[in-house]
Amino acid sequence: MKRRTGLILVGFLLWIVVYPIAIVILESFRDAEGWTVTPLIGFVREPSEWSALWNSVWISLASVVSAAVVGIPLAFVFEKLEFPGRRILGALVALPAVLPPLVGVIAFLFLYGESGFVARIITEVLDLDESPWRLRGAGAILLVHSYSMYVYFYLFTRAGLAKIDSSMTEAAQSLGSPGFSIFRRVTLPLLKPQLGAAALLAFMTSLGSFSAPYIFGGGFRVMTTRIVTSKLNGDMPAALIEATWLAAVALLGLVMFRRFSGSRSVAVMSKGMAARAATIRQPMARWGATTIGWLFAAFLLLPHITLVLVSFVPLNGWSTEILPSSYTIANYITLLHEPERLRPLWNSIWMAGVSTILVLTLSLWAAREIVQRKVRLRGTIESLLNVPWAVPGTVLAVALATMFSVSAPWVGRWVLVGTVVILPLAYFVRNIPVACGAVVAGLRQIDPSLSEAAASLGASKMRTLWRVTVPLIRPALLAGGALAFVTAAGDFVTSVVLYTFETRPVSIEILGALRAYDLGMAAAYGVVLMFVSAAAMVVGTRR
Amino acid sequence: MQGSYLKVDGLTKRFGDHVAANDISLNISRGEVLALLGPSGSGKTTMLRLLAGFEQPDSGSILLDGIDLTQLRPAERRFGMVFQHYALFPHLTAGENVAFGLSDLSDKDAARRVAEVMDLVDLAGFQHREVSSLSGGQQQRIAVARALAPNPRVLLLDEPLSNLDPTLREKTRTELRTALKEIGITTIFVTHEQEEAFALGDVVAVLREGKVEQIGAAPELYENPANKFVATFVGRASSLDGTMLENGRVKVGEGVEWESRPAAGVVSGAAVDVVVRPEHLSFGETGLAGVIRSVRYNGARAYFTVDVSGENLEVESSVHSASVGDSVRVSASQAYTFVKQPA
Numbered sequence: 001m002k003r004r005t006g007l008i009l010v011g012f013l014l015w016i017v018v019y020p021i022a023i024v025i026l027e028s029f030r031d032a033e034g035w036t037v038t039p040l041i042g043f044v045r046e047p048s049e050w051s052a053l054w055n056s057v058w059i060s061l062a063s064v065v066s067a068a069v070v071g072i073p074l075a076f077v078f079e080k081l082e083f084p085g086r087r088i089l090g091a092l093v094a095l096p097a098v099l100p101p102l103v104g105v106i107a108f109l110f111l112y113g114e115s116g117f118v119a120r121i122i123t124e125v126l127d128l129d130e131s132p133w134r135l136r137g138a139g140a141i142l143l144v145h146s147y148s149m150y151v152y153f154y155l156f157t158r159a160g161l162a163k164i165d166s167s168m169t170e171a172a173q174s175l176g177s178p179g180f181s182i183f184r185r186v187t188l189p190l191l192k193p194q195l196g197a198a199a200l201l202a203f204m205t206s207l208g209s210f211s212a213p214y215i216f217g218g219g220f221r222v223m224t225t226r227i228v229t230s231k232l233n234g235d236m237p238a239a240l241i242e243a244t245w246l247a248a249v250a251l252l253g254l255v256m257f258r259r260f261s262g263s264r265s266v267a268v269m270s271k272g273m274a275a276r277a278a279t280i281r282q283p284m285a286r287w288g289a290t291t292i293g294w295l296f297a298a299f300l301l302l303p304h305i306t307l308v309l310v311s312f313v314p315l316n317g318w319s320t321e322i323l324p325s326s327y328t329i330a331n332y333i334t335l336l337h338e339p340e341r342l343r344p345l346w347n348s349i350w351m352a353g354v355s356t357i358l359v360l361t362l363s364l365w366a367a368r369e370i371v372q373r374k375v376r377l378r379g380t381i382e383s384l385l386n387v388p389w390a391v392p393g394t395v396l397a398v399a400l401a402t403m404f405s406v407s408a409p410w411v412g413r414w415v416l417v418g419t420v421v422i423l424p425l426a427y428f429v430r431n432i433p434v435a436c437g438a439v440v441a442g443l444r445q446i447d448p449s450l451s452e453a454a455a456s457l458g459a460s461k462m463r464t465l466w467r468v469t470v471p472l473i474r475p476a477l478l479a480g481g482a483l484a485f486v487t488a489a490g491d492f493v494t495s496v497v498l499y500t501f502e503t504r505p506v507s508i509e510i511l512g513a514l515r516a517y518d519l520g521m522a523a524a525y526g527v528v529l530m531f532v533s534a535a536a537m538v539v540g541t542r543r
Numbered sequence: 544m545q546g547s548y549l550k551v552d553g554l555t556k557r558f559g560d561h562v563a564a565n566d567i568s569l570n571i572s573r574g575e576v577l578a579l580l581g582p583s584g585s586g587k588t589t590m591l592r593l594l595a596g597f598e599q600p601d602s603g604s605i606l607l608d609g610i611d612l613t614q615l616r617p618a619e620r621r622f623g624m625v626f627q628h629y630a631l632f633p634h635l636t637a638g639e640n641v642a643f644g645l646s647d648l649s650d651k652d653a654a655r656r657v658a659e660v661m662d663l664v665d666l667a668g669f670q671h672r673e674v675s676s677l678s679g680g681q682q683q684r685i686a687v688a689r690a691l692a693p694n695p696r697v698l699l700l701d702e703p704l705s706n707l708d709p710t711l712r713e714k715t716r717t718e719l720r721t722a723l724k725e726i727g728i729t730t731i732f733v734t735h736e737q738e739e740a741f742a743l744g745d746v747v748a749v750l751r752e753g754k755v756e757q758i759g760a761a762p763e764l765y766e767n768p769a770n771k772f773v774a775t776f777v778g779r780a781s782s783l784d785g786t787m788l789e790n791g792r793v794k795v796g797e798g799v800e801w802e803s804r805p806a807a808g809v810v811s812g813a814a815v816d817v818v819v820r821p822e823h824l825s826f827g828e829t830g831l832a833g834v835i836r837s838v839r840y841n842g843a844r845a846y847f848t849v850d851v852s853g854e855n856l857e858v859e860s861s862v863h864s865a866s867v868g869d870s871v872r873v874s875a876s877q878a879y880t881f882v883k884q885p886a
Contacts, residue, residue, distance in 0.1 A: 456618070
């Protein structure tokens with residue numbers, strides 16, 4: 001009885017998570033003749049492929065570094081210093097998190113692009129003939145990446161600092177260590193697991209990043225854009241081989257970052273007082289910190305403001321002026337009144353909603369197997385739950401596209417590509433790690449004797465689940481659900497591979513509007529998506 | 544033991560290489576309160592979890608009124624359980640906690656039953672209080688009320704008083720004892736404190752390393768310990784080496800012989816473990832020579848630790864009978880002797 005549900009779960013995860021990726025890898029070892037390694041070797045011989053892979057790797061590493069350079073000092077400032085506005089600013093600093101990748105990218109385009117606000121202002125002020133720069137290539141990608149990924153370092157470092165017992169640094173002080181030595185020998189080593197986790201997250205996100213290279217890349221090609229191009233051009237064998245290589249690099253990165261950060265968390269060994277923030281007393285320093293804080297917040301908020309501003313611009317209403325000459329709410333009215341315009345929004349919401357419900361159900365099941373029943377397979381289950389995370393979204397999309405384009409029910413394959421099922425299913429698979437991670441962690445914090453108490457009072461398993469377990473882990477369910485919903489609603493990378501005209505989500509429509517140079521419409525969709533995401537996050541973080 | 548109600552037969556549970564319960568057998572009469580007493584790691588909590596059904600035994604059986612329960616799930620056993628940290632549902636009120644096991648009853652009947660048991664634990668009118676707003680003692684009583692509400696056939700308590708402060712502990716102990724006897728419920732509880740075991744339990748089972756060392760009422764355990772472990776774990780006692788003599792006395796030093804109560808298997812001439820209680824030791828002109836190392840005062844009486852050639856003996860005597868550093872001689876009116884256990 002016990003063993004069977006665990007086995008079913010492992011079977012299900014193997015089918016939906018491992019099997020598609022295995023198909024991709026196996027297929028890349030095959031051509032019309034049979035088994036071969038020729039295409040894989042061919043990849044190495046092809047300079048354009050090779051340089052795309054190298055681009056992917058170095059841009060990801062550079063993104064990790066630049067995100068760390070912004071995020072870590074910022075976390076120290078907000079955790080250790082007290083200055084006016086610290087609380088509000090501390091919350092604002094997490095704002096990039098509510099911008100879905102593609103929306104963030106177009107906001108940057110409107111703001112820093114060659115015909116964006118900043119370029120226009122500089123052109124005007126310096127009386128130039130043309131834009132002083134073009135937002136293109138590696139630099140542009142890196143800029144977007146550091147904007148959206150420093151949040152990982154900021155949040156993880158703050159969480160780590162909050163957990164470090166002040167008695168540890170005080171112990172170091174009482175042993176006579178000077179300030180910097182304490183930082184180097186006590187604080188940093190204690191933060192290592194958090195920093196490692198943030199670095200890994202930034203690396204994997206960059207490696208799988210598609211929106212920024214797709215919009216800004218120009219001639220600068222990375223693996224994700226190559227895979228999608230191959231797939232959209234109908235060259236499936238090439239897409240599979242490229243996906244295999246990218247997956248291999250992702251796996252290598254995962255192993256190396258894990259090795260660096262170690263798996264043990266050392267920061268929570270004792271319970272005690274968290275360090276208090278030091279109040280800055282000197283007026284000048286106080287003003288300095290406050291000004292820098294607000295300037296930084298303004299910089300972070302600029303993309304959001306830009307997006308809102310552009311969303312009020314009518315078609316062709318912004319050509320040469322610094323600011324658009326006319327504003328209208330027509331974009332929003334069109335969006336809400338034309339069925340074909342509303343459809344992508346509705347698609348995104350229902351598909352994200354369905355995938356979120358599915359992934360929460362799975363996460364409850366998995367958490368019960370891992371935490372409460374302690375099945376022997378729990379290690380296996382936990383690893384399987386993390387697999388989609390180790391695989392870039394493009395690879396996953398290509399894998400699902402391959403797996404579900406063949407009708408072979410006896411080996412668990414059906415034709416789902418082109419149906420309404422495939423996108424919610426893809427969102428579901430992508431969100432398995434984040435939702436299950438939250439719910440498993442949530443259930444771990446619950447005293448196991450609570451469900452035993454329910455059982456000893458005669459409660460059935462279902463009653464225990466609904467009356468005890470679910471209410472107790474509600475915060476974890478909400479948080480995991482909100483993250484899953486936001487990721488799914490704003491998804492671009494899997495959608496671009498798997499959408500059909502009827503099931504096109506908002507991101508695809510944004511791209512369409514952008515291509516038609518209907519900037520206002522694109523921005524309006526972006527604003528709606530931004531508010532939907534923000535609303536979901538508010539629900540998800542409520543206690 | 545006539546008319547055993549709950550019968551545990553040869554219960555064994557292993558966790559990997561560790562044997563947490565080793566062939567344990569117990570018989571408990573209806574309405575009896577049994578204490579499982581043992582140091583930490585003795586397997587007493589495992590025993591309780593096996594009874595509750597949270598763990599499945601590797602072998603052995605649990606019978607209630609002659610019916611085998613071993614395969615039943617916890618929810619089917621109708622055993623009430625009070626957890627060490629109470630395990631009250633934090634998202635429910637006190638009353639909702641108590642009513643949790645009453646889902647078979649109508650709302651009206653459930654409310655009546657809740658009021659009844661809350662009255663029993665002296666918390667009438669606390670139904671709508673948040674669990675977190677209750678004191679430790681109140682939480683403990685809500686946990687007891689919750690376990691009792693569905694009229695369980697057996698009540699299991701895991702260290703029921705360990706989370707209360709010492710002053711509250713004694714009062715709660717008395718109230719709990721009264722309540723258990725009033726309902727007449729068959730009860731098994733786990734504790735590592737002998738005082739608690741003796742005060743609450745009709746019968747005490749002493750556990751060590753997954754085995755039952757001895758079962759009996761408090762005076763029996765104290766006066767007739769079955770082995771050295773029970774003798775030293777139940778009540779205070781010191782131990783030293785000796786040799787059994789033919790006259791039934793035990794020789795503990797050159798020319799020093801004490802009255803002894805030999806345990807089963809002790810033969811004359813054998814090397815034995817000698818265990819003496821402080822109240823059986825006294826200072827005098829003869830006996831083992833030693834030096835007072837420390838004194839612990841306890842009202843009019845005091846416990847003296849006496850160093851007798853490297854072994855420490857604890858002697859109970861009047862406060863002024865000796866002081867630290869004095870050379871004394873110690874003799875015993877009675878000592879237990881046990882077959883020497885391999886160290």
